[in-house]
Amino acid sequence: MHPKTSNMKCNATMLPLGESAVLVEFGGGIHPDTHRKVKAFTEYLDSHCLPGMIEYVSAFSSVTVFYDSLMVKQLHQDHVELRKEPSYRIISVILQKIVAELRTGDGQEARIVEIPVCYGGELGPDLAYVAEYNKLTVDEVIDIHSMGDYLVYMVGFAPGFPYLGGMSEKISTPRRQSPRMTISAGSVGIAGVQTGVYPIPTPGGWQLIGRTPLALFRPNENPPSLLQAGDRIRFYPISQQEYEEYKREPI
Amino acid sequence: MITTIEPGLFTTIQDQGRWGFQAYGMPISGAMDRYASQVANLLVGNRHDAAVLEMTGTGGTFKFDEKQIVAVCGGDMQGLLNHISISNWSTFIVPRRGILRFDTAASGYRTYLAVRGGFEVPIVLGSRSTCTPVKIGGHEGRVLRQGDVLHVGRDMECETQLGSLADGYIPQYANEVQLRVILGPQDTMFGSAALDTFFGSSYKVTTQSDRTGYRLKGPKIKHLGNADIISEAVWLGAIQVPVHGMPFIMTADHQTTRGFAKLGSVIRGDLPKLVQTKPGDCIRFRCSTEEEAIEALQKEQESYRNIAHACKKE
Numbered sequence: 001m002h003p004k005t006s007n008m009k010c011n012a013t014m015l016p017l018g019e020s021a022v023l024v025e026f027g028g029g030i031h032p033d034t035h036r037k038v039k040a041f042t043e044y045l046d047s048h049c050l051p052g053m054i055e056y057v058s059a060f061s062s063v064t065v066f067y068d069s070l071m072v073k074q075l076h077q078d079h080v081e082l083r084k085e086p087s088y089r090i091i092s093v094i095l096q097k098i099v100a101e102l103r104t105g106d107g108q109e110a111r112i113v114e115i116p117v118c119y120g121g122e123l124g125p126d127l128a129y130v131a132e133y134n135k136l137t138v139d140e141v142i143d144i145h146s147m148g149d150y151l152v153y154m155v156g157f158a159p160g161f162p163y164l165g166g167m168s169e170k171i172s173t174p175r176r177q178s179p180r181m182t183i184s185a186g187s188v189g190i191a192g193v194q195t196g197v198y199p200i201p202t203p204g205g206w207q208l209i210g211r212t213p214l215a216l217f218r219p220n221e222n223p224p225s226l227l228q229a230g231d232r233i234r235f236y237p238i239s240q241q242e243y244e245e246y247k248r249e250p251i
Numbered sequence: 252m253i254t255t256i257e258p259g260l261f262t263t264i265q266d267q268g269r270w271g272f273q274a275y276g277m278p279i280s281g282a283m284d285r286y287a288s289q290v291a292n293l294l295v296g297n298r299h300d301a302a303v304l305e306m307t308g309t310g311g312t313f314k315f316d317e318k319q320i321v322a323v324c325g326g327d328m329q330g331l332l333n334h335i336s337i338s339n340w341s342t343f344i345v346p347r348r349g350i351l352r353f354d355t356a357a358s359g360y361r362t363y364l365a366v367r368g369g370f371e372v373p374i375v376l377g378s379r380s381t382c383t384p385v386k387i388g389g390h391e392g393r394v395l396r397q398g399d400v401l402h403v404g405r406d407m408e409c410e411t412q413l414g415s416l417a418d419g420y421i422p423q424y425a426n427e428v429q430l431r432v433i434l435g436p437q438d439t440m441f442g443s444a445a446l447d448t449f450f451g452s453s454y455k456v457t458t459q460s461d462r463t464g465y466r467l468k469g470p471k472i473k474h475l476g477n478a479d480i481i482s483e484a485v486w487l488g489a490i491q492v493p494v495h496g497m498p499f500i501m502t503a504d505h506q507t508t509r510g511f512a513k514l515g516s517v518i519r520g521d522l523p524k525l526v527q528t529k530p531g532d533c534i535r536f537r538c539s540t541e542e543e544a545i546e547a548l549q550k551e552q553e554s555y556r557n558i559a560h561a562c563k564k565e
Contacts, residue, residue, distance in 0.1 A: 016435055016541065017516060018433045018516030019518060019519060019541050019544035019545060021484075023436050023484075025436075055273055057273045057274050057483075057484035057508065059482055059508055060483070061481055061483075062483045064483065064484035064486070066273075066486065069544075069545055070545065070548055073545065086542065086545075154482070154508065156276045156484070156507045157276060157482075157506055157508055158385075160275060160276055161276050163482065199276075200385060217276075220375070223272070223275050224376055225275035225276065
């Protein structure tokens with residue numbers, strides 16, 4: 001998709017987070033190029049076993065690697081250069097070597113996930129406001145929102161919640177003045193230039209434009225999230241009737 | 252089975268946490284006080300990560316249908332077994348139809364009740380821990396209510412003997428604690444004056460503290476510029492300082508990612524001390540190193556080994 005940047009070399013800064021994690025910061029802010037570095041790194045972590053590593057969390061421009069500091073120390077107690085180093089130094093040396101070998105072009109193809117959305121009506125009570133705010137018709141807002149190609153930069157904040165990039169500024173709308181006490185799971189909203197889907201019922205101030213019948217958080221499945229960092233998302237409009245049918249017979 | 256006669260203020264089933272799913276936004280949860288909960292398990296001969304009851308502030312009342320071996324560790328909720336005082340940090344037998352009653356914590360804030368075999372609830376994403384913000388795990392994903400019936404599982408590891416823990420392994424809870432902090436990763440977003448304020452002042456635990464974190468109140472910690480960062484992972488013990496300048500320390504149910512500057516982290520070894528403080532208690536911070544943090548963890552591991560050895564029935 002971006003041939004010019006498909007083979008970037010990576011480098012990263014390592015910062016200790018207490019004695020139990022290290023922040024691998026790639027720099028470059030919220031940008032698809034930065035994301036490709038993050039993704040290349042986590043794909044390596046997914047396919048290799050690093051002794052002492054517990055798990056990682058990837059974000060916009062960083063990956064946080066959690067590790068068992070006692071185990072890391074113990075595993076390297078006979079290592080000539082590293083045995084006297086603190087555990088984050090040991091982890092950093094190992095991770096730095098991995099980062100230096102990474103090429104962003106090596107990554108897997110992004111998964112494309114299609115998300116049906118019933119726009120407007122009871123399920124999207126703020127759709128008309130979003131249209132009015134942007135001097136568009138309701139149908140234009142639906143077209144713009146459902147024609148976008150969105151990238152899941154990261155999953156966090158709530159289980160299964162995707163931080164999405166790629167929404168058109170033509171439909172960007174500030175948060176509501178007064179947040180709602182609860183927002184139903186599946187609600188699709190806009191806050192500023194961001195769009196997102198609420199996986200679980202939470203309070204929130206996003207402008208709600210519709211709702212998906214798909215469950216984004218799936219506690220009885222592994223992974224428990226429909227979406228993963230690196231996925232690409234397409235929303236497509238469905239009718240209220242189709243929404244009800246999906247709800248009755250989930251796909 | 253064990254019936255909940257009174258649930259207490261905030262009682263949940265917890266094990267040592269739901270690790271491995273933070274990349275999907277799932278909080279870790281698990282016992283707030285890692286030490287007291289694991290020692291309670293060791294005292295009854297359980298696996299260290301068996302599910303226990305975590306009571307907060309004021310404990311509950313429980314009726315036992317069958318005889319059970321139990322241990323109570325952590326804050327002193329002045330437990331009574333059939334109206335007779337029990338001692339904390341000890342292993343004892345609750346007879347058939349026995350009633351175990353807890354009151355308000357006279358010291359500490361969180362108390363753990365372990366039964367031999369652990370509490371049996373469905374495993375969700377590898378753990379029995381309750382995550383109330385997400386409404387999963389534990390007993391129906393929520394705090395216990397009056398009438399809830401709990402079942403005993405099979406997470407025991409060895410025979411155990413009745414008795415009390417040696418004094419050296421029993422923490423003393425105070426209303427003023429000092430916590431050791433490793434700086435980073437955004438400590439440079441604060442000036443040296445702000446760090447002096449943080450390390451030189453006493454911060455009060457507010458009533459807005461819960462299992463997601465400890466919200467503190469005290470002298471404002473000023474950022475040099477912006478208080479926000481691009482969202483990234485947070486972790487147990489991380490000290491986040493939003494624009495209002497009041498520190499927030501992440502605990503068991505914390506969200507996985509946030510967008511506020513983090514000044515540093517409370518070392519793992521001092522988290523049990525933090526979570527036994529209650530609203531109104533005072534916290535001071537001292538700058539520490541990874542070396543100290545590792546030493547504290549090693550000492551804790553050694554305690555577990557010694558306690559397990561001492562409890563084991565030969």
